[in-house]
Amino acid sequence: MTYCVAMKLADGLVMASDSRTNAGVDHVATFCKMTVLEKPGEEVIVLLSAGNLATTQSTVSLLRRRLKTEQDNLFTQTSMYDVACLVGETLREVIERDSSKVPAQSGVDFGSSFLLGGQIAGEEPCLFNIYPQGNFIEATADTPYFQIGESKYGKPILDRVVTHETSLSEAAKCVLISFDSTIKSNVSVGLPIDLLCYHRDTLAVTEKHRVLDSNPYFQSIRRAWSEGLRSLFAQLPDPDWQ
Amino acid sequence: MTYCVAMKLADGLVMASDSRTNAGVDHVATFCKMTVLEKPGEEVIVLLSAGNLATTQSTVSLLRRRLKTEQDNLFTQTSMYDVACLVGETLREVIERDSSKVPAQSGVDFGSSFLLGGQIAGEEPCLFNIYPQGNFIEATADTPYFQIGESKYGKPILDRVVTHETSLSEAAKCVLISFDSTIKSNVSVGLPIDLLCYHRDTLAVTEKHRVLDSNPYFQSIRRAWSEGLRSLFAQLPDPDWQ
Numbered sequence: 001m002t003y004c005v006a007m008k009l010a011d012g013l014v015m016a017s018d019s020r021t022n023a024g025v026d027h028v029a030t031f032c033k034m035t036v037l038e039k040p041g042e043e044v045i046v047l048l049s050a051g052n053l054a055t056t057q058s059t060v061s062l063l064r065r066r067l068k069t070e071q072d073n074l075f076t077q078t079s080m081y082d083v084a085c086l087v088g089e090t091l092r093e094v095i096e097r098d099s100s101k102v103p104a105q106s107g108v109d110f111g112s113s114f115l116l117g118g119q120i121a122g123e124e125p126c127l128f129n130i131y132p133q134g135n136f137i138e139a140t141a142d143t144p145y146f147q148i149g150e151s152k153y154g155k156p157i158l159d160r161v162v163t164h165e166t167s168l169s170e171a172a173k174c175v176l177i178s179f180d181s182t183i184k185s186n187v188s189v190g191l192p193i194d195l196l197c198y199h200r201d202t203l204a205v206t207e208k209h210r211v212l213d214s215n216p217y218f219q220s221i222r223r224a225w226s227e228g229l230r231s232l233f234a235q236l237p238d239p240d241w242q
Numbered sequence: 243m244t245y246c247v248a249m250k251l252a253d254g255l256v257m258a259s260d261s262r263t264n265a266g267v268d269h270v271a272t273f274c275k276m277t278v279l280e281k282p283g284e285e286v287i288v289l290l291s292a293g294n295l296a297t298t299q300s301t302v303s304l305l306r307r308r309l310k311t312e313q314d315n316l317f318t319q320t321s322m323y324d325v326a327c328l329v330g331e332t333l334r335e336v337i338e339r340d341s342s343k344v345p346a347q348s349g350v351d352f353g354s355s356f357l358l359g360g361q362i363a364g365e366e367p368c369l370f371n372i373y374p375q376g377n378f379i380e381a382t383a384d385t386p387y388f389q390i391g392e393s394k395y396g397k398p399i400l401d402r403v404v405t406h407e408t409s410l411s412e413a414a415k416c417v418l419i420s421f422d423s424t425i426k427s428n429v430s431v432g433l434p435i436d437l438l439c440y441h442r443d444t445l446a447v448t449e450k451h452r453v454l455d456s457n458p459y460f461q462s463i464r465r466a467w468s469e470g471l472r473s474l475f476a477q478l479p480d481p482d483w484q
Contacts, residue, residue: 152394156423160468161475169480177475181398209483221478226402228477232470233403233419236463238411241451 001188002033002149004048005178006115007171008127008139010164012200013117014171017048018149018179020190034194035060037067037074040204043120045074045083046196050149051112051132058094059112063087080126081138084116088134095132113148117198125200153185154178168197173221176211180222193218243430244275244391246290247420248357249413250369250381252406254442255359256413259290260391260421262432276436277302279309279316282446285362287316287325288438292391293354293374300336301354305329322368323380326358330376337374355390359440367442395427396420410439415463418453422464435460 001022006015017033033056035047049056063086066073077083091112099110111132119125127139129146139146141164147155161174172195182189193211211218243264248257259275273295279287291298305328308315319325333354341352353374361367369381371388381388383406389397403416414437424431435453453460 150394152392152427153398155427156395156398157471157475159427160471172481173478174475176481177478185394185397185401207483217479217482224478225474228474229399229402229471232467232474233399233416235470236415236419236466237459239414239418240459241449 002050003182003189004050004115004149005147006117006127007145011168013125013198015046015117016175016195018189019192021053038205045118048115052110055094055110055112059091062090084128084136088130092134115146150186150189154182172197177225244292245424245431246391247389248359248369249387253410255367255440257288257359258417258437260431261434263295280447287360290357294352297336297352297354301333304332326370326378330372334376357388392428392431396424414439419467
């Protein structure tokens with residue numbers, strides 16, 4: 001499985017992905033699920049992916065290759081909306097290509113989805129959730145975050161903490177706590193975490209981290225959160241039904 | 243959807259279920275998903291149910307009716323293992339009866355599952371997770387709790403707090419926090435919560451509560467938990483990547 005989360009906030013974007021993949025429990029591997037495409041000063045495009053790894057890798061490979069071979073490519077779009085359309089089209093193309101060769105009864109799921117975030121000069125930063133069907137929805141101030149993959153374990157803390165006004169560093173902290181809860185409860189999501197904070201209007205990626213188990217900051221907040229939760233829980237009064 | 247959780251602890255059992263059902267978002271209703279069958283001094287049998295409501299209701303109705311009409315019924319079993327077999331058989335009978343009348347392509351899911359907890363005089367308390375196929379697994383000291391339905395949102399707090407040695411009242415508190423997280427993140431799970439604490443070897447149900455939104459204890463721990471989480475989160479240091 002996979003866990004990816006992305007937020008569109010007043011100050012910019014926070015995006016993060018785990019890096020565990022599995023085809024059955026006896027075939028577990030590590031793949032980065034974050035793709036960053038950047039033209040400093042002009043545009044920043046970030047993709048997080050979940051679902052069939054062959055589909056997501058092919059989609060990203062075609063998008064990258066076509067930067068050189070096609071006139072109509074990710075870097076020639078004039079808005080993030082058009083970038084989302086192109087990613088959705090390419091995703092649909094790969095799914096159609098690969099699934100058309102396989103009998104429907106094979107039961108293989110070729111589906112994948114993407115979180116697409118970024119900014120093009122002259123536009124606001126944008127965040128899209130692109131479905132396997134190639135269509136997509138966009139984050140707004142009301143619903144500032146999207147998740148794909150194993151989203152449920154890590155959702156309660158996001159729901160409690162994140163609003164459109166949350167600062168990037170607080171949001172990054174919340175993302176790491178959300179990953180910690182997910183990783184604790186589900187072995188199909190695993191470290192390292194790729195974490196990116198995009199500061200609006202910088203049109204460059206200045207803050208991107210690969211968070212390993214040995215990361216001192218991640219270690220310290222995991223421990224403090226775990227101990228804090230236990231002690232908070234212990235302080236709650238026991239049931240008194242009278 | 244549904245959320246049910248049950249724990250087998252050193253001191254007894256804690257079992258809880260929500261009471262929201264839905265057939266589409268425009269058909270939401272309230273049904274109790276906890277069934278208690280009791281012969282004080284001899285045995286206590288508690289069922290929590292998730293899945294197709296027609297299936298779970300029919301299964302419980304048949305089990306209840308057969309207490310009077312059949313010699314081989316829930317109260318004539320000599321062990322909780324045999325009770326689990328009988329519940330599993332009856333569940334299978336209902337699913338087969340109802341699904342055999344409907345073409346497979348209809349896409350209706352007749353499946354349901356049960357958490358079965360209880361104790362028969364002379365035996366240890368037991369807890370089983372009964373699958374739609376009628377087979378089941380039993381909780382042990384290593385894995386003292388089971389969940390059915392919308393289990394993911396409320397799992398992290400259980401994983402952090404509950405062990406076989408947790409007291410019944412602490413476990414009940416943890417169950418309520420787990421429900422709070424689930425209810426906050428998923429509208430298909432809703433109040434009231436039916437909560438039962440069974441003290442081992444009492445062979446009687448002495449502590450059973452219907453927890454409404456207005457319940458002062460539930461209100462107070464929800465508020466304290468929510469505020470405590472926010473303040474704990476605020477106390478964690480912001481990322482320092484150097």
